[in-house]
Amino acid sequence: MTLEDVRKDIDKIDDQLLVLLNQRMNLVHKVGEIKRSTKAIIYRPEREKQILDRMNAQNDGPLNKEAIEAIYLEIFAAARNIELPERVAYLGPEGSFTHQAAESRFGAMSEYMTLPTIKSVFEAVDTGRAKFGVIPIENNQEGIVYETVDLLNEMNVNIAAELKIPVHFALATEAENPSKIKRIYSKDIAFRQCRGFLNKYFEQTHPEEIQVESTSKAAKLAAEDPESAAICSEIAAKLFALPVLFNNIEDNSQNRTRFFILAKNFVNAKSENDKTTIIARLPDTDKPGVLANFLQDFKKSGINLTKIESRPYKGDEDFNFWFFIELEGFYQDENVEKVFKKYKNAIKWLGSYVRNT
Ligand SMILES: O=C(O)C(=O)C[C@]1(C(=O)O)C=C[C@@H](O)C=C1
Structure with a gap:
């Protein structure tokens, strides 16, 4: 079989996938109508989990569990948008890990609001400016985010869902190799979490470490300064078109952050777990x-x-x-x-x- 032949077969499958996806979305549209007439809630994390579990149970590869989840989460996000476009507020700036978390759950089709503080995300949900809010609650290395805990106490919003994402840092730079890097921008906590990598690769050159308030600001600055690099999330590097030289440079690869998805007057149906x-x-x-x-x-x-x-x-x-x-x-x-x-x-x-x- 030639490359041409295989590609023709792939095209045929894609044609079928598109027809099936649109058939699915027509059904979702019907679900939306039923939900509107019964005033039912659109986002049903327990139903999404049930579908994912069912898919994973019958899957025999080569797609792995993570790939199935990534594909289906995007399908669910598109489906929810067909039922009712929902605005999602998250703790910014753009390119933050919370942004990454929000996108992983609400997909590329949702409308996002980037807000500067955890409190402003709570307020957006409380006043109905956003249907959902995404904020960090804890990191498995650094502990709980007290600001979030205190706002959960003070304000009247619900937790609709939790999600956990791995925190991976990248060294992103326009420079060709580490020896050309004179300055590194990042957040204090990111410098701390990547100390082993920095010691190993910059033992000779000792670039200046410049602390900024967010890793996405670091990516922005590094994109404007070819003699510098940023320690940032992959999503931030992508946002500022900054090439990633090294991936997963954190000392501890177990580093994960847990986020809450907030919503007003939100009640889930029971799941198995x-x-x-x-x-x-x-x-x-x-x-x-x-x-x-x-x-x-x-x-x-x-x-x-x-x-x-x-x-x-x-x-x-x-x-x-x-x-x-x-x-x-x-x-x-x-x-x-x-x-x-x-x-x-x-x-x-x-x-x-x-x-x-
Ligand atoms: O089953 C539902 O309640 C739907 O709205 C459909 C659907 C889906 O795409 O399968 C979409 C959104 C919900 O979060 C769960 C599932």
């Missing part, structure tokens, strides 16, 4: 046993708590704390409901959503 996030404002936490008894009630009901963080009441003179808590299960599960009922005045439910591994 749910998590729930709540805030607990227990009275009298300075008295012995209050917190212990509360935690015991979860244990007695067989509920696994996966996270607990304590936060101070702002403006409070005493040392009282409220708690950010995550647990396994769905808010309507009998055992979860029972504990929630007992503490109904102390618990603020933020969301139950399908677990993203």
Whole structure:
């Protein structure tokens, strides 16, 4: 078979794929009409997960799980846009890891709002300027983002979904090789996380390290200065058409960030593998046993708590704390409901959503 022949066969398959994709989108359009008449929610992460699991179970390659997911997430995003175009706000700047996270879930067709602070993303969702908001909640190396936790306590928005993405840094530059690089731009945390790489490749030349407020700003500056490089995300390098010289230069390749997708008045349907996030404002936490008894009630009901963080009441003179808590299960599960009922005045439910591994 010649290259021409194979390409002809590929064209035939693409023709069929397009017909099938459009048939799928016609059905999605019908789903949209049904949902509009019943005022049902468009974004159904648990249904998307169910489809992905079904596809992966019957897949026998050569596409791997990640490739299937990437293709299908783009199909779902296009489908949601056909049902109803939804605006997505995310913590910028463009090219940030949050941008990457937002695109991985909402695809290329969605309308995005790039906002400068976590608070402004919450406000955009709260006021309806955006249907969804994407913000970081924690990094597995650096810990929790307290600003996000505090805003979840203060504002009234729900968690519609979580997603975790690997944090990979690239060295992007117009320079041909590391010896020509005189300056490196990046964020303090990125310099810290790539120290091993920097020591190895720049042991002789010691370029100046210039700290800027974001890795996308670093990419922008490096794109204007051929004697420099940026440590940035791949998406930022792409945005400023900056060639990537080295990929995955972080010392710890396990580095992952978890994001929440926020929405107003959002309730998921139960899936097979749910998590729930709540805030607990227990009275009298300075008295012995209050917190212990509360935690015991979860244990007695067989509920696994996966996270607990304590936060101070702002403006409070005493040392009282409220708690950010995550647990396994769905808010309507009998055992979860029972504990929630007992503490109904102390618990603020933020969301139950399908677990993203
Ligand atoms: O099944 C639905 O509820 C749909 O809206 C369809 C669909 C899909 O493309 O399969 C699209 C969006 C939802 O998030 C889940 C699934």
